[in-house]
Amino acid sequence: MTEPDVAPPTETEKALFHAVLRAGRVSLREVMEQDAAAAARLLELGLLVHYQVDGWVAAVNPRTVGARLGATLREHATGLLARADRVAGDLGELAESYDSAQRRARPGPGITHVASLEQIQHRLLVIEDEYREEGLAAQPGPRPPEFLDDDSRMRKALARGVTADVLYQPVSRDTAHTACYAAAATDWGVRVRVLDEPFTRMLIFDRRVAVIPAAADNAVAAFVEDPVVVDHLVAVFQRDFARAARVPWHDLTGRQLPETARRIGELLATGLTQRAVATRLGLSERTVAAHIARLRERYGAETLFQLGWLMRDGAR
Incomplete structure (x- = not known):
């Protein structure tokens, strides 16, 4: 399934769209002479429409085009999800063969x-x-x-x-x-x-x-x-x-300690809690907790209080 081309217009393509919009309608020949590649892309996206009977090109409401392209993308995404659901099943036979080979390789129960x-x-x-x-x-x-x-x-x-x-x-x-x-x-x-x-x-x-x-x-x-x-x-x-x-x-x-860990150590030494340190540094509590675990291992601290005490003279 080929992904639809819905990349936004380039600045050149936007400029051509604005020119056609200001003119109201322009002959296809004139638009192509101005910038053939940009004109072709705008026609492909549907931002320009070609009236083949009289040869005019006119601008189309971008909201209408956006709604259509959005629907196309959603349809494409639905297809991809369906394919993703089928992947495990498609590999099922190979997985069973792999498991059988692993079982045959074992000379004893579980070893x-x-x-x-x-x-x-x-x-x-x-x-x-x-x-x-x-x-x-x-x-x-x-x-x-x-x-x-x-x-x-x-x-x-x-x-x-x-x-x-x-x-x-x-x-x-x-x-x-x-x-x-x-x-x-x-x-x-x-x-x-x-x-x-x-x-x-x-x-x-x-x-x-x-x-x-x-x-x-x-x-x-x-x-x-x-x-x-x-x-x-x-x-x-x-x-x-x-x-x-x-x-x-x-x-x-x-x-040396990484900079983030050093700052965390300095703030812990002032008595701040883990949550307060996270807020002060703009980090998630999970990230701060991971740094604290490494600091405790480095300094041999069993508790957060002990870690702050050990680092009170400055994180090393």
Whole structure:
């Protein structure tokens, strides 16, 4: 379905319309000689009408034209909505084939072992494109730079409303590229903490699927979708994350607070409430709440009052 051309007239086309309107009626030959392209567009839109018997061209009431074009657009939009409703149904057969293939790939109830690094990465990409609510990541040991250089997937997830908690070990504080990544991720809204204890590598998406090592060398991954097992792994992660320490990533890297966050911190330090800060800065309460959550993580504050107290000497 081709979208109708209802772009407003250009300044040249408007000038030609006004000229015809002032003249009352003009021969088609004269109008075309003045500006053939503008005349053709006005005739196409219906702002000029051609009386073929005597060859005259006259202006048409733009309100009448607007009503007609509006009706055309509404009809076009109705068709698009109908097509949108049919899309899911049209892909239904393909979706069923995809689900069947996924079920055949599972060797056990709710657990899939994947031994190929390429296949592991492919399955992770599919999951990361689909999850919408929460991501939990426990990453022991040093983080290779190539795993942190591409932050596009994390940022896309956060942009669609995902919350993210990441757990590292103390070595990450002494690794420049990891500390820089953690400082940047904190600005995006990720909570990155450090636990000085051994823990197992795991990724959990929307509390629906967990990915854990299935071999000592991490060459095999287990994709777990059994709800009971996933719930247990979530509880393990939450227990470890609650014991983990907040890290002043920004101080380690010399990264300054973003300007908006700095202003919010300054106003909180004066005793203003979250709503008052939002009003003062012309921001939504939701935006201010997100900045406050990042500030609390950065300063290790449990309450809004404590955060204001910690920032009373000026947001750093």
